[in-house]
Every structure is written in C-alpha cells, then in structure tokens.
Amino acid sequence: MSIQFRNREQNQLTKWIGGRKKYTLLYKASRDGCTHTAFRNNCNNKGPTVTVLYNTDNFMYGGYTSASWKSIGNYQNDGSAFLFRFYQNGKWKPVRMPIVNAQNAIYDHPSYGPTFGGYDLHTFSNTVNFDGTSFPLNGSASFGVSYTMNGENYKSIANGHLRVKDIRVYLVEDLAGDTPLDGSWRKTAKWNLKLLNELKEKVEKYKPLKDLKVPQARILLVGQVGAGKSSFFNTINSIFRGYITSQACSGNAEHSLTTMYRMYQIRNGQSGTPMNFRLHDTRGLEADQGIDSHEMNYLLDGNLPDRHQFNPSVPISGDTAGFVVSPNLSDKIHCVIFVLDGSIVDVMPEKVIERMKNLQLRMNQRGIPQVVLLTKIDKVCEATATDISRVFYSPVIQESVDRVSQIMGLPRSHILPIKNYESETELNANVNILALLTLQQVLHFANDYMYNYLDQIEEGKVRQLNIRE
Ligand SMILES: Nc1nc2c(ncn2[C@@H]2O[C@H](COP(=O)(O)OP(=O)(O)O)[C@@H](O)[C@H]2O)c(=O)[nH]1
Numbered sequence: 001m002s003i004q005f006r007n008r009e010q011n012q013l014t015k016w017i018g019g020r021k022k023y024t025l026l027y028k029a030s031r032d033g034c035t036h037t038a039f040r041n042n043c044n045n046k047g048p049t050v051t052v053l054y055n056t057d058n059f060m061y062g063g064y065t066s067a068s069w070k071s072i073g074n075y076q077n078d079g080s081a082f083l084f085r086f087y088q089n090g091k092w093k094p095v096r097m098p099i100v101n102a103q104n105a106i107y108d109h110p111s112y113g114p115t116f117g118g119y120d121l122h123t124f125s126n127t128v129n130f131d132g133t134s135f136p137l138n139g140s141a142s143f144g145v146s147y148t149m150n151g152e153n154y155k156s157i158a159n160g161h162l163r164v165k166d167i168r169v170y171l172v173e174d175l176a177g178d179t180p181l182d183g184s185w186r187k188t189a190k191w192n193l194k195l196l197n198e199l200k201e202k203v204e205k206y207k208p209l210k211d212l213k214v215p216q217a218r219i220l221l222v223g224q225v226g227a228g229k230s231s232f233f234n235t236i237n238s239i240f241r242g243y244i245t246s247q248a249c250s251g252n253a254e255h256s257l258t259t260m261y262r263m264y265q266i267r268n269g270q271s272g273t274p275m276n277f278r279l280h281d282t283r284g285l286e287a288d289q290g291i292d293s294h295e296m297n298y299l300l301d302g303n304l305p306d307r308h309q310f311n312p313s314v315p316i317s318g319d320t321a322g323f324v325v326s327p328n329l330s331d332k333i334h335c336v337i338f339v340l341d342g343s344i345v346d347v348m349p350e351k352v353i354e355r356m357k358n359l360q361l362r363m364n365q366r367g368i369p370q371v372v373l374l375t376k377i378d379k380v381c382e383a384t385a386t387d388i389s390r391v392f393y394s395p396v397i398q399e400s401v402d403r404v405s406q407i408m409g410l411p412r413s414h415i416l417p418i419k420n421y422e423s424e425t426e427l428n429a430n431v432n433i434l435a436l437l438t439l440q441q442v443l444h445f446a447n448d449y450m451y452n453y454l455d456q457i458e459e460g461k462v463r464q465l466n467i468r469e
C-alpha cells in the first residue's frame, strides 16, 4: 500500500457518505507540517472533510465529518460522521464505524489536529516533528466512545499505535449539484444579451457593505508574468468603456512588465464615475524572483500606496515612500485572484506552486478568500475558442479546473476559467458575459470576507494586530 487516495478509496467513501462526491486535498502533514496551525489554516471553514491517516504498518484509516472545522474550542454535532478503515496490514479491508453520540462527533479545538468523538481518535495537538521515518502522533485513541466499533478495536484499526507516514485531509464536495443535466459541468443562466445587461448592471450597482464604511472592494491580482493579470483589468475596463482599451500595459516580456503597483479603477460607462471596486495589479511571481511573502503581507494589509514602485533590492519597510502606517479595513485586500495561464497549468514549475502555497498561507491567516482565474482557455479548447459560451461544456477545461482545484487546495467553485481580450478589436458578448460572471463571483467573495469581519466586530473579536512572520 502506497500513500495515496485513489478511485478505490474515493468510491468506497462516496458509497458510505451517499450521493456523488468529489475530493480535493486541503492538508497534507508531510507537505504542510504536522502542526495545529497548518491544519487549521488549510481546513477551517471549508465544509465537509475526510481525514486519512497512513500508518507505518500500512493501516489506512480515518474519519469523515460533514461539519466544518472552525476552531470553536468545543464539540460539534454531526449525525453523519463516521470513522473508517480502508487497509489493514496493506490489505483492502474496508469498514465503516458510524457515530452513536452525534453531539460529540468531532472535538474542534484550535490547538488540535483532526479529533473525532470523545477522543475516539485524537490525532495530535500543537506540533509533531517528523522523526526521519514517521510522525509519532501525540494524540490518543479511545475507539468506541462516541462511535460504534462494529467489532473493531484500536489494534485492528491502527495496529495499536499512532505512528503515521502522513495525515491528509480532503474537502468533500457534491458533484450532483455541480453537474446540470444539459451536459454542462457548471450551471449558469442562459447566455444572451439580457444576461449580459443584467450582469453589467449588477456590477455597476455593486456596493460593499454599508455598515463598514468601505467605499470600494479591493481585489488583488497575483500570478506569473504573462498569466494575464493586466489583460484581465483591460478586459473588464473594455466592457464598461464599450470598446477595446489597453490602459494596463500587457504583452510578452521575459520579466514582469508591471513594476509599479497599480490600484485600477473602472469607470461606469454611462456616468463615468468610478465603480465600487478596484483591481490591484502587481508585479509577477516567479520561481525565484518576484513577489514574496514579506511583500505579500504588506500588500494584503494595505500598507502600500497606489503607484508604489517595486524594487527587489530594497525590501519594504516603514521608510518605503508613501507607506500607509495604520491602514483600516477599506485599505486592506478583500479578495485575492490567483491568475494562472490555463494553457500551461500542466507544466507549472514546482517552485512556483510552492511560492503560491506560501502566499496562500498569508491569505489564510487573514481569512481572505481566494479564487483562481484560469486564463487563455481559448488556447486550451478549440470549440471554446470559436464560441466562448461552450466553456462550461468543455471536458478539457473541466479537467483543468479539477487539476487546479487539487493543486491550490481550493473548492472547484473558486476556479474560474476566462478568456481575456488580447488581439481583438471589437467587443464580443460572450467574452463579456464570462468575464462579468467571474467578476460577480469575485465581488461576492469580497463581500463574504467583509461580512465575516462585521461578525467579528459584533463579537468584539477583531484584533487590530497585523499578522507578521
Ligand atoms: N489567447 C489569449 N491570450 C491572452 C489571454 N490573456 C492574456 N493573453 C496574452 O498573454 C500575454 C500576457 O498577458 P498580460 O496581461 O500582460 O500578463 P501579466 O504579466 O500577468 O500582466 C499578452 O500577450 C496577452 O495578450 C487570453 O485569455 N487568451
């Protein structure tokens, strides 16, 4: 038995859970570290998850919960939770152990790893170091407290110890809701001029939450040079201008064409007044240069001014020209868009992925929602190139979306395929619809972040502290 989570295991789980399911890796101890912070940063507030332990004697087992991990410091109720075993001594021996005391389905403590029941299975607390061959987990297993064991015990499930090669947590999502009957893999309203006008109007009327006195949602674009960050701004800008513009320089260049931080406004076509969101265009992110976590902290917290000149040889500090010393919520980033070139996601360098993961950590620490803009889909699927409205019917694009969702550990609904204007001289209704669907989605996520912030204010929990590492 190798360390994996393939069709056999996935199909078995789906049978136990019911319906049609899709699994996305959120957390991997061997990659992210066996620490409560890594687990919490990657898995809190994501939805139903399955935790899988790979023990050193080739026992593979774990637990499923439909409750979202949240660090509430208490038990969570979940009548559909269960523990399970896939392999015993490397042999396929699937067994499911259902919850009996639903009140105590999981114990959701901020300094704990995944913990099921009245400590039926407590994986670890705080930090466990890799000892060269395994993670000797510091949790405990009192199987049979909140779950029925169906004749199984600690020995038959885990060989009586908690030494594991890895712990993985996967997001469990519904496939059915995402697969409309007409053959498309993502449901949208019918694409026509009515939809286009409705979308435009919604974006024009968009307002961030009133109570927070945030005049504009701030959306940060992050990605490799040439991924299409500047082109996305140009595309949105063109839609509202009513003709193709290229205000933000775009093009192919070895290094980043964008060396200046720009907080682009988009003006409402009719009145010419700026709309209530800004797209922040940054310099590129490369394997060994470009935007790093240090810079990212300042970007996310709103410390850097519009037109800040990125200078790799001078690290950002309080002395940086125009440095915003005490930014408030309206200066901060409310949603991040990772821009990935859809035509090369298969060959994205490992180092770039690693860097993005690092940046994600900064965003997760702040609870900032993230989406992926998958650009250049016209280069991925010919049918879509000739008719952009085919995008959600294209199996190739669906596959790319799945893969990126795995790589980034984000739900598939956060992966948004797009075609930017690049060589066109005239607007196209379907290109506009897709771009506006995407923008609308992003604005929803920005609002989610602000709602969360509002909740925290009401609970008196907002710490004015900026997170720095
Ligand atoms: N075919 C195609 N080309 C695109 C698309 N988006 C951007 N491009 C091209 O990709 C190149 C890099 O885009 P740019 O916006 O400058 O990338 P940035 O470095 O992320 O700002 C330009 O030549 C664009 O015309 C797209 O959706 N389809």
Ligand SMILES: [Mg+2]
Pocket (backbone or CB within 6 Å): 229, 230, 231, 249, 250, 257, 258, 281
């Ligand atoms: Mg650019």
